[in-house]
Amino acid sequence: MSDWMNWLVGAGILVIAELLTGTFYLLMIAIGLAFGGVAALLGMSGALQTLVAAAVGLVATAILHRSRFGRPAKTDATRDRNVNLDIGARVAVPGWQDGRARVMYRGALWDVELGPGALPEAGDYRIVEVRGNRLIVSNS
Template identity: 55%
Template sequence: MEIGALWWWGAAGALLVLELLSGTFYLLMIALGCVAGGLAHWAGVAPHWQFACGAVVALVAVILLRRSRFGGRRARIDAASDRDVNLDIGATVTVTEWHDRRARTNYRGAQWDVELAPGEPEDARLYEITALQGSRLIVAARKQPEQV
């Protein structure tokens, strides 16, 4: 095996190993480009065309991956209302008195500022935390389960 073929297959193998360590599919797509360059070398194509073939295959593979569901960006979720980030979301607090849709309440052994979410009534006694904005709890009236 001559040095040109060894370079292509070695680069593809190294990229595959790095892909296993990184967990993304992008290095795998570039490894496909190296395989295409190796196949072009095996077919006897000139070196500059080998590189062009490898680059085009890698570029097309990366673009296709980017447009697929595996390579696209995940929808960003606002951390203020994400239950996976703030474990307080969904907890119940008691608010006895409102002042301009704001109040103070005791929650987890400390006094917290509470703000009523838009469109929520002030007449409920129990509220559910829907978001955290800094040290302020955003709450909505807790829905009472229906009695059967």
């Protein structure tokens, strides 16, 4: 088997492994191996082929790490609807005392606080955040 074929077989194995694991980092290393195959096709020595594969793999991995795909999104779980399904639900607040109230929600009593810019009036409110056993609500 030729050198370029070995590089491409290695890249193919990494692409399959990436499909099984779901990480893009193996794909970046596979791109480096593919470039090693191109270097072999151009007739470079084994050391230069390895250097090209390593350099391209490292650069591709660094670019991926700096992109939005390489880092998990930093979201506040107390405000994220994907984490807490109570976000966006409505509660009826009968009255307020110093910006706080107690309401029946999902069969239990909850402490409720006004969110920023909310007015302390009796009525329906939307849950915008959950902090422990407190619901933070807004008029909107």
